[in-house]
Amino acid sequence: MSTLIDKIARPEIASLTPYAARGGARAEALQLDANENPWAPPGASGPWNRYPEQQPAALVSRLAALYGVEHDQLLLTRGADEGIDLLFRATCQAEQDAALITPPTFGLYAVAAQVQGAKLVSVPLDENFGLKIDGIIAAIQDNPVKLVFLCSPNNPTGNMITRDDVLSMAKACPDQLVVVDEAYIEFADTPSLAADIGVTPNLVVLRTLSKAYALAGARLGAVLAGPPVINLLRKVLPPYPLAAPVIAEVSRALAPVNMAIFAERIIRIKQERARISDALSCSTFVDKIWPSSANFLLVKLKPDTDITARLKQQTIHVRDFSNLGEGMIRISIGAPEENDALLAAFGVDPENTIAERGAVISRQTSETQISALVSLDRPEPVHIETGIGFFDHMLEQIARHGGFSLVLNAKGDLHIDEHHTVEDCAIVLGQALREALGDRAGIGRYGFTLPMDEAQARIAIDLSGRPAFRFDAEISETGAGELSGQMVPHFFETLGQHLGAAIHIEAEGRNTHHIIEGIFKGFGRALRPALARQGSAIPSSKGVL
Protein backbone atom coordinates (compact mmCIF):
# COMPACT_ATOMS: atom_id res chain seq x y z
CA MET A 1 0.00 0.00 0.00
CA SER A 2 1.42 3.37 -0.93
CA THR A 3 1.66 6.07 1.68
CA LEU A 4 0.14 9.54 1.48
CA ILE A 5 3.57 10.95 0.62
CA ASP A 6 3.98 8.51 -2.30
CA LYS A 7 0.67 9.77 -3.64
CA ILE A 8 1.17 13.51 -3.25
CA ALA A 9 4.91 14.23 -3.43
CA ARG A 10 6.89 14.97 -6.56
CA PRO A 11 9.08 11.82 -6.67
CA GLU A 12 12.31 13.80 -7.06
CA ILE A 13 11.44 15.81 -3.93
CA ALA A 14 10.47 12.75 -1.90
CA SER A 15 13.90 11.26 -2.62
CA LEU A 16 15.83 14.53 -2.21
CA THR A 17 18.53 14.95 0.43
CA PRO A 18 18.03 18.54 1.56
CA TYR A 19 20.87 21.04 1.88
CA ALA A 20 22.44 20.76 5.32
CA ALA A 21 21.74 24.13 6.98
CA ARG A 22 24.35 25.23 9.52
CA GLY A 23 22.47 27.90 11.43
CA GLY A 24 21.78 28.55 15.08
CA ALA A 25 24.00 28.89 18.09
CA ARG A 26 26.24 25.84 18.23
CA ALA A 27 26.42 25.98 22.05
CA GLU A 28 29.90 26.79 23.38
CA ALA A 29 31.61 25.24 20.37
CA LEU A 30 34.04 27.23 18.31
CA GLN A 31 31.85 28.14 15.36
CA LEU A 32 34.21 27.76 12.41
CA ASP A 33 31.91 25.69 10.20
CA ALA A 34 29.72 28.21 8.37
CA ASN A 35 32.14 30.84 7.04
CA GLU A 36 30.48 33.50 9.17
CA ASN A 37 32.14 36.70 10.33
CA PRO A 38 33.30 36.43 13.96
CA TRP A 39 32.11 39.98 14.83
CA ALA A 40 28.59 41.35 14.87
CA PRO A 41 28.13 44.44 12.65
CA PRO A 42 28.59 47.84 14.32
CA GLY A 43 25.53 48.89 16.30
CA ALA A 44 23.73 45.55 15.80
CA SER A 45 21.04 44.72 18.33
CA GLY A 46 21.91 41.02 18.15
CA PRO A 47 24.42 38.49 16.82
CA TRP A 48 23.39 38.97 13.21
CA ASN A 49 26.81 37.78 12.02
CA ARG A 50 25.56 34.22 12.67
CA TYR A 51 23.22 32.29 10.40
CA PRO A 52 19.83 31.73 12.02
CA GLU A 53 18.37 28.30 12.74
CA GLN A 54 16.26 27.00 9.87
CA GLN A 55 13.44 26.35 12.36
CA PRO A 56 14.27 28.30 15.56
CA ALA A 57 13.40 25.93 18.39
CA ALA A 58 12.05 28.51 20.84
CA LEU A 59 9.76 30.09 18.26
CA VAL A 60 8.56 26.67 17.03
CA SER A 61 7.71 25.90 20.63
CA ARG A 62 5.86 29.18 21.13
CA LEU A 63 3.74 28.82 17.99
CA ALA A 64 3.05 25.15 18.64
CA ALA A 65 1.68 26.19 22.04
CA LEU A 66 -0.28 29.06 20.52
CA TYR A 67 -1.87 26.83 17.88
CA GLY A 68 -2.21 23.75 20.09
CA VAL A 69 -0.14 21.36 17.96
CA GLU A 70 3.01 19.28 18.48
CA HIS A 71 6.42 20.63 17.44
CA ASP A 72 6.68 18.14 14.58
CA GLN A 73 3.29 19.22 13.21
CA LEU A 74 4.43 22.77 12.46
CA LEU A 75 6.67 24.48 9.91
CA LEU A 76 7.55 28.16 10.27
CA THR A 77 7.52 30.05 6.97
CA ARG A 78 7.91 33.60 5.65
CA GLY A 79 4.23 34.28 5.90
CA ALA A 80 1.46 31.86 4.95
CA ASP A 81 2.35 32.92 1.40
CA GLU A 82 5.55 30.90 1.54
CA GLY A 83 3.59 27.90 2.86
CA ILE A 84 1.41 28.03 -0.27
CA ASP A 85 4.49 28.17 -2.48
CA LEU A 86 6.16 25.24 -0.67
CA LEU A 87 3.04 23.12 -1.09
CA PHE A 88 3.12 23.66 -4.85
CA ARG A 89 6.84 23.02 -5.16
CA ALA A 90 6.72 19.84 -3.12
CA THR A 91 3.68 18.27 -4.80
CA CYS A 92 3.00 19.58 -8.30
CA GLN A 93 4.99 18.52 -11.32
CA ALA A 94 4.90 21.24 -14.00
CA GLU A 95 2.50 20.66 -16.89
CA GLN A 96 1.15 17.58 -15.16
CA ASP A 97 -0.37 18.06 -11.71
CA ALA A 98 -3.15 20.40 -10.71
CA ALA A 99 -4.53 22.34 -7.77
CA LEU A 100 -8.21 22.92 -7.16
CA ILE A 101 -9.48 26.34 -6.09
CA THR A 102 -12.96 27.65 -5.34
CA PRO A 103 -13.22 31.23 -6.61
CA PRO A 104 -13.83 33.89 -5.56
CA THR A 105 -10.95 33.26 -3.21
CA PHE A 106 -7.43 34.37 -2.29
CA GLY A 107 -5.61 35.25 -5.53
CA LEU A 108 -2.21 33.87 -4.58
CA TYR A 109 -3.22 30.21 -5.04
CA ALA A 110 -3.58 30.75 -8.78
CA VAL A 111 -0.38 32.79 -9.02
CA ALA A 112 1.65 30.19 -7.09
CA ALA A 113 0.22 27.50 -9.39
CA GLN A 114 1.37 29.44 -12.44
CA VAL A 115 4.84 29.97 -11.02
CA GLN A 116 5.19 26.21 -10.55
CA GLY A 117 3.59 25.47 -13.91
CA ALA A 118 0.79 23.55 -12.22
CA LYS A 119 -2.67 23.38 -13.73
CA LEU A 120 -5.66 24.96 -12.06
CA VAL A 121 -9.09 23.42 -11.67
CA SER A 122 -11.76 25.92 -10.60
CA VAL A 123 -15.01 24.94 -8.92
CA PRO A 124 -16.63 28.32 -8.16
CA LEU A 125 -18.57 28.89 -4.95
CA ASP A 126 -22.35 28.99 -5.29
CA GLU A 127 -24.34 32.25 -5.27
CA ASN A 128 -24.22 32.34 -1.45
CA PHE A 129 -20.45 31.75 -1.55
CA GLY A 130 -20.97 28.17 -0.33
CA LEU A 131 -18.77 25.21 -1.36
CA LYS A 132 -20.07 22.92 -4.12
CA ILE A 133 -18.82 19.74 -2.49
CA ASP A 134 -20.17 17.34 -5.12
CA GLY A 135 -18.66 19.50 -7.87
CA ILE A 136 -15.27 19.42 -6.12
CA ILE A 137 -15.36 15.65 -5.69
CA ALA A 138 -16.33 15.16 -9.37
CA ALA A 139 -13.53 17.50 -10.50
CA ILE A 140 -10.98 15.58 -8.45
CA GLN A 141 -11.97 12.32 -10.11
CA ASP A 142 -11.47 13.86 -13.56
CA ASN A 143 -8.17 15.70 -12.94
CA PRO A 144 -4.70 14.94 -11.52
CA VAL A 145 -5.32 17.17 -8.49
CA LYS A 146 -2.71 17.23 -5.71
CA LEU A 147 -3.88 20.22 -3.67
CA VAL A 148 -7.38 21.40 -2.74
CA PHE A 149 -7.37 24.96 -1.37
CA LEU A 150 -10.18 25.97 0.97
CA CYS A 151 -10.03 29.43 2.52
CA SER A 152 -11.92 29.83 5.79
CA PRO A 153 -12.84 32.56 6.57
CA ASN A 154 -12.66 33.15 2.85
CA ASN A 155 -10.92 36.17 1.38
CA PRO A 156 -12.67 38.24 -0.05
CA THR A 157 -16.16 36.94 0.84
CA GLY A 158 -15.62 36.71 4.61
CA ASN A 159 -17.68 33.54 5.16
CA MET A 160 -16.58 30.28 6.81
CA ILE A 161 -16.51 26.71 5.60
CA THR A 162 -17.84 24.47 8.35
CA ARG A 163 -15.60 21.95 10.08
CA ASP A 164 -17.92 19.15 8.94
CA ASP A 165 -17.56 20.20 5.31
CA VAL A 166 -13.76 20.37 5.53
CA LEU A 167 -13.50 16.98 7.22
CA SER A 168 -15.85 15.33 4.75
CA MET A 169 -13.78 16.84 1.92
CA ALA A 170 -10.60 15.46 3.51
CA LYS A 171 -12.23 12.05 3.72
CA ALA A 172 -13.51 12.19 0.14
CA CYS A 173 -10.06 13.21 -1.16
CA PRO A 174 -7.60 10.75 0.42
CA ASP A 175 -5.09 11.17 -2.43
CA GLN A 176 -4.97 14.96 -2.15
CA LEU A 177 -3.85 17.45 0.46
CA VAL A 178 -6.82 19.47 1.65
CA VAL A 179 -5.33 22.84 2.57
CA VAL A 180 -7.42 25.09 4.81
CA ASP A 181 -6.14 28.65 4.79
CA GLU A 182 -7.07 30.11 8.18
CA ALA A 183 -5.37 33.49 7.78
CA TYR A 184 -8.36 35.18 9.48
CA ILE A 185 -9.54 32.48 11.89
CA GLU A 186 -8.84 34.58 15.02
CA PHE A 187 -11.63 36.97 13.96
CA ALA A 188 -14.16 34.15 13.61
CA ASP A 189 -16.39 32.68 16.29
CA THR A 190 -15.38 29.11 15.51
CA PRO A 191 -12.14 27.38 16.48
CA SER A 192 -9.25 26.51 14.18
CA LEU A 193 -9.05 23.10 12.54
CA ALA A 194 -5.54 22.75 13.98
CA ALA A 195 -6.91 20.21 16.46
CA ASP A 196 -7.87 17.91 13.57
CA ILE A 197 -4.33 17.72 12.14
CA GLY A 198 -3.36 14.73 14.24
CA VAL A 199 -6.27 12.54 13.11
CA THR A 200 -6.54 13.60 9.47
CA PRO A 201 -3.21 12.93 7.69
CA ASN A 202 -4.10 14.80 4.46
CA LEU A 203 -5.34 17.92 6.23
CA VAL A 204 -3.07 20.98 6.11
CA VAL A 205 -3.85 24.22 7.97
CA LEU A 206 -2.19 27.53 7.13
CA ARG A 207 -1.87 30.18 9.83
CA THR A 208 -0.28 33.62 9.83
CA LEU A 209 0.86 36.27 12.29
CA SER A 210 0.10 38.97 9.70
CA LYS A 211 -3.53 39.63 10.55
CA ALA A 212 -4.62 39.07 14.18
CA TYR A 213 -1.06 39.32 15.54
CA ALA A 214 -0.24 42.54 13.69
CA LEU A 215 3.05 41.26 12.26
CA ALA A 216 2.50 41.54 8.49
CA GLY A 217 5.82 43.34 8.15
CA ALA A 218 7.74 40.57 9.90
CA ARG A 219 6.62 37.87 7.41
CA LEU A 220 5.86 34.94 9.63
CA GLY A 221 3.36 32.18 9.11
CA ALA A 222 3.07 28.48 9.78
CA VAL A 223 2.02 25.31 8.01
CA LEU A 224 0.31 22.85 10.36
CA ALA A 225 0.12 19.24 9.19
CA GLY A 226 1.09 15.69 10.10
CA PRO A 227 4.86 15.07 10.44
CA PRO A 228 5.23 13.31 7.04
CA VAL A 229 3.84 16.37 5.22
CA ILE A 230 5.94 18.75 7.34
CA ASN A 231 9.09 16.73 6.57
CA LEU A 232 8.29 16.80 2.86
CA LEU A 233 7.83 20.60 2.85
CA ARG A 234 11.03 21.02 4.82
CA LYS A 235 12.93 19.56 1.89
CA VAL A 236 11.97 22.50 -0.33
CA LEU A 237 12.36 25.12 2.39
CA PRO A 238 15.42 27.37 1.91
CA PRO A 239 18.23 26.76 4.42
CA TYR A 240 17.71 30.05 6.30
CA PRO A 241 14.21 31.33 5.53
CA LEU A 242 13.68 33.44 8.67
CA ALA A 243 15.92 36.46 9.32
CA ALA A 244 17.46 36.55 12.79
CA PRO A 245 16.10 40.06 13.66
CA VAL A 246 12.64 38.81 12.63
CA ILE A 247 12.94 35.78 14.91
CA ALA A 248 13.96 38.06 17.79
CA GLU A 249 11.20 40.61 17.20
CA VAL A 250 8.43 38.05 16.68
CA SER A 251 9.47 36.15 19.82
CA ARG A 252 9.28 39.40 21.75
CA ALA A 253 5.87 40.30 20.35
CA LEU A 254 4.45 36.87 21.19
CA ALA A 255 5.52 36.94 24.85
CA PRO A 256 2.69 35.43 26.90
CA VAL A 257 2.13 38.73 28.74
CA ASN A 258 1.12 40.34 25.43
CA MET A 259 -1.63 37.82 24.68
CA ALA A 260 -4.32 39.64 26.66
CA ILE A 261 -3.68 42.75 24.56
CA PHE A 262 -3.93 40.82 21.29
CA ALA A 263 -7.17 39.25 22.56
CA GLU A 264 -8.57 42.67 23.44
CA ARG A 265 -7.64 44.07 20.02
CA ILE A 266 -9.31 41.17 18.25
CA ILE A 267 -12.48 41.94 20.23
CA ARG A 268 -12.19 45.61 19.24
CA ILE A 269 -11.87 44.71 15.57
CA LYS A 270 -14.92 42.45 15.78
CA GLN A 271 -16.89 45.23 17.51
CA GLU A 272 -15.80 47.71 14.87
CA ARG A 273 -16.73 45.23 12.13
CA ALA A 274 -20.28 45.07 13.51
CA ARG A 275 -20.45 48.85 13.96
CA ILE A 276 -19.27 49.63 10.42
CA SER A 277 -21.46 46.97 8.90
CA ASP A 278 -24.55 48.41 10.66
CA ALA A 279 -23.64 51.99 9.83
CA LEU A 280 -22.80 51.31 6.18
CA SER A 281 -26.05 49.50 5.64
CA CYS A 282 -27.72 52.91 6.23
CA SER A 283 -25.57 54.56 3.55
CA THR A 284 -27.30 55.58 0.35
CA PHE A 285 -24.18 54.46 -1.52
CA VAL A 286 -24.38 50.84 -0.36
CA ASP A 287 -26.40 48.11 -2.02
CA LYS A 288 -25.31 45.07 0.02
CA ILE A 289 -22.90 44.02 2.76
CA TRP A 290 -22.03 40.38 3.34
CA PRO A 291 -21.62 39.03 6.88
CA SER A 292 -17.95 38.54 7.70
CA SER A 293 -15.92 36.35 10.04
CA ALA A 294 -12.72 38.19 9.10
CA ASN A 295 -11.27 41.69 9.56
CA PHE A 296 -12.83 43.01 6.36
CA LEU A 297 -16.23 43.48 4.76
CA LEU A 298 -17.26 42.67 1.21
CA VAL A 299 -19.55 45.46 0.02
CA LYS A 300 -21.54 46.04 -3.15
CA LEU A 301 -21.95 49.72 -3.99
CA LYS A 302 -25.04 51.11 -5.67
CA PRO A 303 -24.44 51.93 -9.34
CA ASP A 304 -24.17 55.49 -10.63
CA THR A 305 -22.90 57.12 -7.45
CA ASP A 306 -19.74 59.12 -6.98
CA ILE A 307 -18.62 57.22 -3.88
CA THR A 308 -15.55 55.70 -5.55
CA ALA A 309 -14.40 59.17 -6.59
CA ARG A 310 -15.11 60.50 -3.09
CA LEU A 311 -13.03 57.79 -1.46
CA LYS A 312 -10.22 58.39 -3.92
CA GLN A 313 -10.34 62.12 -3.35
CA GLN A 314 -10.07 61.62 0.41
CA THR A 315 -7.26 59.08 -0.15
CA ILE A 316 -9.23 56.32 1.56
CA HIS A 317 -7.97 53.12 -0.05
CA VAL A 318 -10.36 50.21 -0.33
CA ARG A 319 -9.81 47.12 -2.50
CA ASP A 320 -11.55 46.99 -5.84
CA PHE A 321 -13.25 43.65 -6.56
CA SER A 322 -15.15 44.64 -9.68
CA ASN A 323 -14.05 41.30 -11.16
CA LEU A 324 -16.76 39.80 -8.89
CA GLY A 325 -19.41 42.19 -10.17
CA GLU A 326 -19.94 45.87 -10.66
CA GLY A 327 -19.42 47.99 -7.55
CA MET A 328 -17.85 45.23 -5.44
CA ILE A 329 -15.22 46.41 -2.94
CA ARG A 330 -13.49 44.98 0.11
CA ILE A 331 -12.99 47.24 3.12
CA SER A 332 -10.48 46.39 5.86
CA ILE A 333 -11.49 47.20 9.43
CA GLY A 334 -9.24 49.98 10.75
CA ALA A 335 -8.85 51.80 14.04
CA PRO A 336 -12.06 53.50 15.30
CA GLU A 337 -11.06 56.96 14.10
CA GLU A 338 -10.11 55.57 10.67
CA ASN A 339 -13.45 53.83 10.47
CA ASP A 340 -15.18 57.08 11.42
CA ALA A 341 -13.45 58.81 8.49
CA LEU A 342 -14.62 56.02 6.20
CA LEU A 343 -18.21 56.30 7.46
CA ALA A 344 -18.15 60.07 7.00
CA ALA A 345 -17.11 59.57 3.35
CA PHE A 346 -20.11 57.25 2.98
CA GLY A 347 -22.34 60.03 4.32
CA VAL A 348 -23.01 58.28 7.63
CA ASP A 349 -22.33 60.49 10.63
CA PRO A 350 -20.53 58.55 13.31
CA GLU A 351 -21.66 59.44 16.83
CA ASN A 352 -18.32 60.45 18.21
CA THR A 353 -15.44 61.26 15.94
CA ILE A 354 -12.91 62.23 18.61
CA ALA A 355 -10.01 59.81 18.51
CA GLU A 356 -9.86 57.63 21.57
CA ARG A 357 -6.87 58.24 23.79
CA GLY A 358 -5.04 54.98 24.30
CA ALA A 359 -1.59 53.44 24.52
CA VAL A 360 0.14 50.09 24.70
CA ILE A 361 3.43 49.57 26.50
CA SER A 362 5.29 46.27 26.48
CA ARG A 363 8.41 46.12 28.64
CA GLN A 364 10.63 43.06 28.96
CA THR A 365 13.68 42.86 31.21
CA SER A 366 15.49 39.98 32.91
CA GLU A 367 13.37 40.65 36.01
CA THR A 368 9.90 41.24 34.62
CA GLN A 369 7.82 41.00 31.46
CA ILE A 370 4.93 43.44 31.51
CA SER A 371 2.44 44.67 28.99
CA ALA A 372 -0.32 47.20 29.48
CA LEU A 373 -3.05 48.64 27.31
CA VAL A 374 -4.90 51.72 28.53
CA SER A 375 -7.84 53.38 26.91
CA LEU A 376 -8.82 56.58 28.68
CA ASP A 377 -12.21 57.12 27.07
CA ARG A 378 -13.85 53.79 27.84
CA PRO A 379 -14.39 52.03 31.17
CA GLU A 380 -14.05 48.47 29.88
CA PRO A 381 -12.35 46.10 29.88
CA VAL A 382 -10.40 46.03 33.14
CA HIS A 383 -8.33 42.88 33.29
CA ILE A 384 -5.25 42.59 35.49
CA GLU A 385 -2.90 39.70 36.19
CA THR A 386 0.38 40.32 37.97
CA GLY A 387 0.68 37.15 39.99
CA ILE A 388 0.13 39.19 43.19
CA GLY A 389 -3.53 38.81 44.09
CA PHE A 390 -3.83 41.81 46.38
CA PHE A 391 -1.94 44.06 43.95
CA ASP A 392 -4.25 42.96 41.08
CA HIS A 393 -7.15 44.03 43.21
CA MET A 394 -5.52 47.41 43.92
CA LEU A 395 -4.68 48.13 40.26
CA GLU A 396 -8.24 47.24 39.40
CA GLN A 397 -9.41 49.86 41.92
CA ILE A 398 -7.34 52.53 40.16
CA ALA A 399 -8.82 51.68 36.75
CA ARG A 400 -12.41 51.23 37.95
CA HIS A 401 -12.42 54.39 40.03
CA GLY A 402 -10.36 56.20 37.41
CA GLY A 403 -13.00 55.29 34.83
CA PHE A 404 -10.56 53.96 32.23
CA SER A 405 -9.86 50.62 30.57
CA LEU A 406 -6.73 48.78 31.67
CA VAL A 407 -5.44 45.42 30.48
CA LEU A 408 -2.23 44.69 32.35
CA ASN A 409 -0.31 41.41 32.47
CA ALA A 410 2.93 40.90 34.34
CA LYS A 411 5.22 37.97 34.84
CA GLY A 412 7.94 38.83 37.31
CA ASP A 413 10.54 37.27 39.58
CA LEU A 414 8.10 36.73 42.43
CA HIS A 415 10.28 33.91 43.74
CA ILE A 416 12.58 36.71 44.97
CA ASP A 417 9.87 39.07 46.22
CA GLU A 418 7.19 41.40 44.84
CA HIS A 419 9.51 44.41 44.54
CA HIS A 420 10.47 44.30 40.84
CA THR A 421 6.98 43.39 39.70
CA VAL A 422 5.27 46.18 41.65
CA GLU A 423 7.89 48.75 40.68
CA ASP A 424 7.88 47.81 36.99
CA CYS A 425 4.07 47.77 36.86
CA ALA A 426 4.22 51.35 38.16
CA ILE A 427 6.68 52.25 35.39
CA VAL A 428 4.57 50.63 32.68
CA LEU A 429 1.27 52.06 33.93
CA GLY A 430 2.85 55.51 34.25
CA GLN A 431 4.28 55.32 30.72
CA ALA A 432 1.01 54.06 29.29
CA LEU A 433 -1.05 56.82 30.92
CA ARG A 434 1.50 59.42 29.85
CA GLU A 435 1.46 58.24 26.25
CA ALA A 436 -2.33 58.00 26.16
CA LEU A 437 -2.63 61.58 27.45
CA GLY A 438 -0.59 62.79 24.47
CA ASP A 439 -0.29 66.58 24.59
CA ARG A 440 -2.80 66.57 27.50
CA ALA A 441 -5.12 68.92 25.59
CA GLY A 442 -8.56 69.19 27.11
CA ILE A 443 -7.84 67.28 30.29
CA GLY A 444 -9.13 68.24 33.72
CA ARG A 445 -5.54 68.07 34.95
CA TYR A 446 -6.37 68.25 38.68
CA GLY A 447 -7.87 65.61 40.89
CA PHE A 448 -9.66 66.43 44.07
CA THR A 449 -9.83 65.11 47.58
CA LEU A 450 -12.85 63.30 48.89
CA PRO A 451 -13.69 61.43 52.07
CA MET A 452 -13.33 57.67 51.82
CA ASP A 453 -15.54 56.51 54.67
CA GLU A 454 -13.61 54.89 57.47
CA ALA A 455 -10.32 54.70 55.54
CA GLN A 456 -9.76 58.44 55.33
CA ALA A 457 -7.43 58.63 52.39
CA ARG A 458 -6.87 62.03 50.84
CA ILE A 459 -5.28 62.11 47.42
CA ALA A 460 -4.54 65.10 45.23
CA ILE A 461 -3.17 64.93 41.72
CA ASP A 462 -1.83 67.38 39.18
CA LEU A 463 -1.13 65.92 35.75
CA SER A 464 1.35 68.71 35.24
CA GLY A 465 4.01 66.73 33.41
CA ARG A 466 6.30 67.35 36.38
CA PRO A 467 6.78 64.52 38.88
CA ALA A 468 6.48 65.40 42.56
CA PHE A 469 5.55 63.15 45.42
CA ARG A 470 4.39 63.56 49.00
CA PHE A 471 3.28 60.62 51.09
CA ASP A 472 2.01 60.90 54.63
CA ALA A 473 0.52 57.66 55.88
CA GLU A 474 1.69 55.05 58.29
CA ILE A 475 1.43 51.62 56.79
CA SER A 476 2.68 48.62 58.72
CA GLU A 477 5.56 46.80 57.05
CA THR A 478 3.54 43.60 56.68
CA GLY A 479 1.23 45.43 54.28
CA ALA A 480 -1.70 43.42 52.96
CA GLY A 481 -1.78 40.20 51.00
CA GLU A 482 1.56 39.74 49.24
CA LEU A 483 2.07 43.51 49.01
CA SER A 484 4.47 44.80 51.66
CA GLY A 485 3.85 48.19 53.26
CA GLN A 486 6.90 49.93 51.82
CA MET A 487 5.87 49.05 48.26
CA VAL A 488 2.78 51.27 48.51
CA PRO A 489 4.59 54.65 48.50
CA HIS A 490 7.22 53.20 46.15
CA PHE A 491 4.50 52.24 43.65
CA PHE A 492 2.92 55.70 43.60
CA GLU A 493 6.23 57.55 43.49
CA THR A 494 7.41 55.44 40.52
CA LEU A 495 4.05 55.83 38.78
CA GLY A 496 4.17 59.62 39.19
CA GLN A 497 7.70 59.79 37.80
CA HIS A 498 6.72 57.93 34.65
CA LEU A 499 3.32 59.56 34.25
CA GLY A 500 4.62 63.05 34.89
CA ALA A 501 2.34 63.96 37.78
CA ALA A 502 2.42 65.53 41.20
CA ILE A 503 0.83 63.09 43.63
CA HIS A 504 0.00 63.95 47.23
CA ILE A 505 -1.25 61.15 49.47
CA GLU A 506 -2.35 61.33 53.06
CA ALA A 507 -4.12 58.56 54.89
CA GLU A 508 -4.71 57.19 58.32
CA GLY A 509 -6.66 54.41 59.95
CA ARG A 510 -6.33 51.29 62.06
CA ASN A 511 -6.75 48.53 59.53
CA THR A 512 -3.81 48.32 57.08
CA HIS A 513 -5.85 46.62 54.37
CA HIS A 514 -8.39 49.43 54.52
CA ILE A 515 -5.77 52.16 54.47
CA ILE A 516 -4.05 50.67 51.42
CA GLU A 517 -7.30 50.02 49.60
CA GLY A 518 -8.48 53.55 50.43
CA ILE A 519 -5.32 54.97 48.90
CA PHE A 520 -5.63 52.99 45.66
CA LYS A 521 -9.35 53.72 45.30
CA GLY A 522 -8.89 57.35 46.18
CA PHE A 523 -6.07 57.60 43.66
CA GLY A 524 -8.39 56.26 40.96
CA ARG A 525 -11.13 58.70 41.99
CA ALA A 526 -8.70 61.61 41.95
CA LEU A 527 -7.38 60.47 38.58
CA ARG A 528 -10.86 60.34 37.02
CA PRO A 529 -11.52 64.10 36.68
CA ALA A 530 -7.84 64.72 35.97
CA LEU A 531 -7.88 62.38 32.94
CA ALA A 532 -11.32 63.37 31.71
CA ARG A 533 -11.46 65.43 28.54
CA GLN A 534 -13.40 68.63 29.02
CA GLY A 535 -12.50 70.57 25.91
CA SER A 536 -9.56 70.93 23.61
CA ALA A 537 -7.38 73.56 25.26
CA ILE A 538 -4.15 72.72 27.07
CA PRO A 539 -5.08 73.46 30.71
CA SER A 540 -2.09 75.65 31.49
CA SER A 541 -1.32 79.35 31.10
CA LYS A 542 2.00 78.20 29.62
CA GLY A 543 0.16 76.43 26.78
CA VAL A 544 2.10 73.19 27.33
CA LEU A 545 2.04 70.42 29.91
Ligand SMILES: *Cc1c(COP(=O)(O)O)cnc(C)c1O
Ligand atom coordinates in the same frame (compact mmCIF):
# COMPACT_ATOMS: atom_id res chain seq x y z
C1 LIG B 1 -3.30 37.66 3.93
C2 LIG B 1 -3.52 36.28 3.51
C3 LIG B 1 -2.49 35.34 3.50
C4 LIG B 1 -1.06 35.77 3.60
O1 LIG B 1 -0.54 35.73 4.83
P1 LIG B 1 1.01 36.09 5.06
O2 LIG B 1 1.30 35.29 6.27
O3 LIG B 1 1.10 37.54 5.26
O4 LIG B 1 1.79 35.62 3.89
C5 LIG B 1 -2.77 34.02 3.25
N1 LIG B 1 -4.03 33.64 2.96
C6 LIG B 1 -5.03 34.52 2.92
C7 LIG B 1 -6.39 34.06 2.61
C8 LIG B 1 -4.81 35.87 3.17
O5 LIG B 1 -5.81 36.74 3.04
